[in-house]
Amino acid sequence: MSAxxxxxxxxxxxxxxxxxxxxxxxxxxxTGEEVEVYVARGxxxxxxxxxxEVESLTSATSAGIGIRVVTDHRLGFAWAGSLDExxxxxxxxEARDNAAFATADEHVGLAVPDGVPAVAVxxxxxxxxxxPTADKIQLALDLEARTRAADPRIRQVDSADYGxxxxxxxxxxxxxxxxxxxxxSGYLSVSVIxxxxxxxxTGGGFSVGRGFDGLDPDRAMGxxxxxxxxxxxxxxxxxxxxxVVFDRRMATxxxxxxxxxxxxxxxxxxxxxFAGRVGEQVGHPGLTLVxxxxxxxxxxxxxxxxxxxxxxxxxxxxxxxxxxxxxxxxSASRAGVASTGSAxxxxxxxxxxxxxxxxxxxxxxxxYDEDGVLAAVxxxxxxxxxxxxxxGVNPISGDFxxxxxxxxxxxxKLAEPVREITVASTLQRMLLSxxxxxxxxxxxxxxxxxQTLAIGDMQISGA
Amino acid sequence: MIxxxxxxxxxxxxxxxxxxxxxxxxxxxSNSSALLDDKRVEELASGRERGAGIRVVSGETTGFAHTAxxxxxxxxxxxxxxxxxxxxxxxxTRTVAVGPSGPxxxxxxxxxxxxxxSKADALELLERxxxxxxxxxxxxxxxxxxxxxxxxxxLIANSDGLLAGDEQARxxxxxxxxxxxxxxxxxxxxxxxxxxxxxxxxxxxVEELARTAASQALAKLSARPAPSGELPVVLAGGSGxxxxxxxxxxxxxxxHIVKNASVYAGKVGQQVASSLVTLVDDGTxxxxxxxxxxxxxxxxxxxxxxxxxxxxxxxxxxxxxARKEGRVSSGNGRRQSYRDLPMVxxxxxxxxxxxxxADEIVAQTPRGVYVAKLGGGxxxxxxxxxxxxxxxxxxxxxxxxxxxxxxxxxIGNGPEILQRIDAVATDFSMTPGTCGxxxxxxxxxxxxxxxxxxxxxxxxxAE
Numbered sequence: 001m002s003a004x005x006x007x008x009x010x011x012x013x014x015x016x017x018x019x020x021x022x023x024x025x026x027x028x029x030x031t032g033e034e035v036e037v038y039v040a041r042g043x044x045x046x047x048x049x050x051x052x053e054v055e056s057l058t059s060a061t062s063a064g065i066g067i068r069v070v071t072d073h074r075l076g077f078a079w080a081g082s083l084d085e086x087x088x089x090x091x092x093x094e095a096r097d098n099a100a101f102a103t104a105d106e107h108v109g110l111a112v113p114d115g116v117p118a119v120a121v122x123x124x125x126x127x128x129x130x131x132p133t134a135d136k137i138q139l140a141l142d143l144e145a146r147t148r149a150a151d152p153r154i155r156q157v158d159s160a161d162y163g164x165x166x167x168x169x170x171x172x173x174x175x176x177x178x179x180x181x182x183x184x185s186g187y188l189s190v191s192v193i194x195x196x197x198x199x200x201x202t203g204g205g206f207s208v209g210r211g212f213d214g215l216d217p218d219r220a221m222g223x224x225x226x227x228x229x230x231x232x233x234x235x236x237x238x239x240x241x242x243x244v245v246f247d248r249r250m251a252t253x254x255x256x257x258x259x260x261x262x263x264x265x266x267x268x269x270x271x272x273x274f275a276g277r278v279g280e281q282v283g284h285p286g287l288t289l290v291x292x293x294x295x296x297x298x299x300x301x302x303x304x305x306x307x308x309x310x311x312x313x314x315x316x317x318x319x320x321x322x323x324x325x326x327x328x329x330x331s332a333s334r335a336g337v338a339s340t341g342s343a344x345x346x347x348x349x350x351x352x353x354x355x356x357x358x359x360x361x362x363x364x365x366x367x368y369d370e371d372g373v374l375a376a377v378x379x380x381x382x383x384x385x386x387x388x389x390x391x392g393v394n395p396i397s398g399d400f401x402x403x404x405x406x407x408x409x410x411x412x413k414l415a416e417p418v419r420e421i422t423v424a425s426t427l428q429r430m431l432l433s434x435x436x437x438x439x440x441x442x443x444x445x446x447x448x449x450x451q452t453l454a455i456g457d458m459q460i461s462g463a
Numbered sequence: 464m465i466x467x468x469x470x471x472x473x474x475x476x477x478x479x480x481x482x483x484x485x486x487x488x489x490x491x492x493s494n495s496s497a498l499l500d501d502k503r504v505e506e507l508a509s510g511r512e513r514g515a516g517i518r519v520v521s522g523e524t525t526g527f528a529h530t531a532x533x534x535x536x537x538x539x540x541x542x543x544x545x546x547x548x549x550x551x552x553x554x555x556t557r558t559v560a561v562g563p564s565g566p567x568x569x570x571x572x573x574x575x576x577x578x579x580x581s582k583a584d585a586l587e588l589l590e591r592x593x594x595x596x597x598x599x600x601x602x603x604x605x606x607x608x609x610x611x612x613x614x615x616x617x618l619i620a621n622s623d624g625l626l627a628g629d630e631q632a633r634x635x636x637x638x639x640x641x642x643x644x645x646x647x648x649x650x651x652x653x654x655x656x657x658x659x660x661x662x663x664x665x666x667x668x669v670e671e672l673a674r675t676a677a678s679q680a681l682a683k684l685s686a687r688p689a690p691s692g693e694l695p696v697v698l699a700g701g702s703g704x705x706x707x708x709x710x711x712x713x714x715x716x717x718x719h720i721v722k723n724a725s726v727y728a729g730k731v732g733q734q735v736a737s738s739l740v741t742l743v744d745d746g747t748x749x750x751x752x753x754x755x756x757x758x759x760x761x762x763x764x765x766x767x768x769x770x771x772x773x774x775x776x777x778x779x780x781x782x783x784x785a786r787k788e789g790r791v792s793s794g795n796g797r798r799q800s801y802r803d804l805p806m807v808x809x810x811x812x813x814x815x816x817x818x819x820x821a822d823e824i825v826a827q828t829p830r831g832v833y834v835a836k837l838g839g840g841x842x843x844x845x846x847x848x849x850x851x852x853x854x855x856x857x858x859x860x861x862x863x864x865x866x867x868x869x870x871x872x873x874i875g876n877g878p879e880i881l882q883r884i885d886a887v888a889t890d891f892s893m894t895p896g897t898c899g900x901x902x903x904x905x906x907x908x909x910x911x912x913x914x915x916x917x918x919x920x921x922x923x924x925a926e
Contacts, residue, residue, distance in 0.1 A: 056525040081512025098507035391839035391852025392872030401871040401922040403850035422922025459924040461691040
């Protein structure tokens with residue numbers, strides 16, 4: 001483990017080294033060939049505590065390379081989970097060979113610098129590298145012990161985890177792109193089972209940060225315990241049409257789903273219900289949606305996108321009117337516009353495509369925290385957990401049907417708990433039926449901020 | 464991949480600080496994939512990764528480290544990191560000797576060597592699928608076809624003397640279609656996936672897959688909203704197996720059982736399902752998607768009967784959870800890659816066929832929903848509440864399958880739903896899927912014959 005922390009130097013020398021490596025490989029490009037080299041390296045620690053003991057301690061380093069080659073508008077890609085000298089040339093050769101088989105497409109090409117300056121966002125906590133493993137273990141053990149003691153109804157703490165990651169990446173292309181980034185993050189997460197009589201319910205909580213300091217075990221514990229305990233005694237809720245209030249965590253999940261319809265690639269390929277609707281009213285007049293990765297508070301904040309262009313603020317929906325989409329280089333060319341600096345990629349083993357990093361809704365009036373929104377709604381269903389988001393939401397047709405757990409809202413306050421119900425509508429109708437947006441913006445893990453949301457006219461299926 | 468004397472020295476190093484058990488899991492995986500979208504071959508990708516995960520178990524604690532460096536020095540560093548959890552116990556030198564027991568450490572045993580296909584062969588299949596899908600109807604507005612193949616070699620050695628290996632070739636082909644009509648867009652998706660090489664295509668017609676996907680999308684253009692509320696449901700053979708994967712499969716994984724985080728804990732010998740239910744998990748079935756030679760702990764795949772005539776007979780076990788109970792693993796220790804700790808996972812999980820006639824089951828259902836295809840699901844093992852989503856469903860009216868329905872999730876509680884199975888037919892088939900648990904994805908198979916549930920809550924929007 002000590003060997004791995006030494007590699008992650010705090011002075012930025014790590015990313016310089018990666019830039020040099022990426023530049024060297026890009027330099028092997030042949031005439032007539034565009035080459036983009038992405039290299040990444042990371043270290044991670046993960047501790048899981050269970051019943052006063054360390055259940056598992058993981059420490060690891062990983063590194064890899066992803067190379068895109070474009071020849072005559074044909075794209076090939078190859079990757080390797082190693083930065084060993086022996087794999088670099090082989091990976092370039094594979095990417096080159098793959099390019100020969102692709103269909104030539106005038107819109108296919110690598111990003112070229114567009115002159116937009118990058119906004120510096122500091123995502124690196126130098127102190128993380130100096131935290132002894134013993135302290136990380138102790139934090140996980142404390143979290144487990146305190147959660148167990150938090151409430152007599154906690155029957156089990158299934159898992160109490162500490163984790164951190166330090167990641168560095170560099171991107172160099174023959175088209176003039178040269179960017180690097182580094183990022184640290186830390187988290188605590190805990191999952192509990194509460195019980196009373198025959199009823200058992202589960203809840204989870206977490207705390208995230210840029211490093212070790214600032215992680216808040218009370219926050220993680222409090223969330224997990226209250227979520228599990230307040231569901232005790234839940235019964236299958238009643239069927240009917242209702243306003244549904246989504247808590248901040250669930251709102252993040254909803255926005256993430258909507259975001260896939262805002263991808264310029266989905267639009268170009270006829271896979272978005274927003275296609276052809278720019279300038280039209282697609283949402284409630286109170287709906288304004290922006291993707292702004294330059295906001296350093298955002299979990300997905302970044303200076304550069306996955307093709308090395310500067311990230312920037314993009315307004316997507318204003319006053320319910322659709323303003324535009326998010327593009328990477330290829331989808332922008334296809335649409336006849338410029339890239340919005342919105343390329344994302346899933347590490348060195350993935351190719352870039354357009355996507356969101358930091359969505360937020362323009363907040364509602366002051367005082368619209370969770371309680372404020374509940375009071376405004378009066379009667380309805382409050383949802384704290386959703387299941388089957390992958391199996392019951394179709395972002396192309398817009399059909400939306402998911403399992404839910406939560407509490408009834410009566411007289412503007414949370415009332416009895418309910419479970420084993422579904423909430424259904426279509427994404428199109430949900431955007432138009434937005435009743436309230438919380439002012440309680442919280443940057444949760446993921447690509448969208450958490451804000452309490454109230455959506456009207458949803459169908460509940462239950463008893 | 465790694466010489467036996469090196470494995471022995473690494474295992475000895477891993478136990479230098481003490482500990483009860485040490486294991487080296489080495490993996491060498493290569494993937495290649497091709498994607499045809501919007502009538503263009505957009506991306507050919509190749510990837511390669513190799514590495515080893517080393518674990519040391521000391522009392523209740525597991526230390527884990529992984530490395531992409533398979534040299535002896537790299538492995539020894541990882542062993543040292545993993546052994547950090549075992550301070551205080553024993554110490555001194557422990558000599559470890561490993562050797563093959565049972566299956567050949569070379570892997571494939573008597574299975575034939577998988578056939579490989581060229582990139583050009585793969586592209587031809589993609590083009591044939593695209594053509595067949597588009598020829599299915601003028602309503603088809605977009606087609607994406609994907610091909611992927613991987614070879615995964617694993618080598619496992621542990622301090623109990625085990626030395627085992629396996630070579631797993633897997634190939635998949637999928638087609639997804641969008642249909643456009645007056646009511647908006649609808650989607651269809653079909654996939655074929657086996658633990659095979661290119662000989663998958665001796666058994667599977669890509670044109671047929673494409674036509675099935677296209678016909679789903681086209682049929683749903685005239686779909687009406689799914690009902691809201693409880694109705695009898697007939698699940699067609701194949702993908703309906705997802706019901707068992709979610710309703711009880713996960714709840715029978717011993718990691719949930721030992722933490723008392725499953726509704727099935729303590730119920731061996733009890734009636735947990737209708738007497739028509741005999742549920743099997745079997746990693747040895749032909750070339751199904753969840754089939755392998757040895758699991759990721761070196762244990763040969765085996766057939767495990769979980770529920771027999773409605774009585775719970777056993778759980779699924781990995782090395783660690785089995786050891787705690789003084790028994791042996793059931794061959795269900797799996798991991799996504801060398802970067803992950805193994806967990807208890809399903810392989811191919813299926814309901815044995817019954818003796819009813821599939822058509823008769825429909826004919827004897829006056830009103831209900833016929834689910835031709837399920838897309839996925841999710842379960843909370845502690846409460847047993849689960850959802851599963853339809854991607855092709857129809858109404859049953861007066862014993863006849865009538866109008867298509869829009870996608871929806873169905874919700875139920877595992878132990879309750881398993882009692883509501885009142886008919887199982889003879890028309891058994893299997894379907895491939897990807898199972899996600901605690902951040903790790905592994906290939907699995909699901910299967911059943913056409914069957915009926917007397918009542919399930921359907922999460923549609925039609926009151």
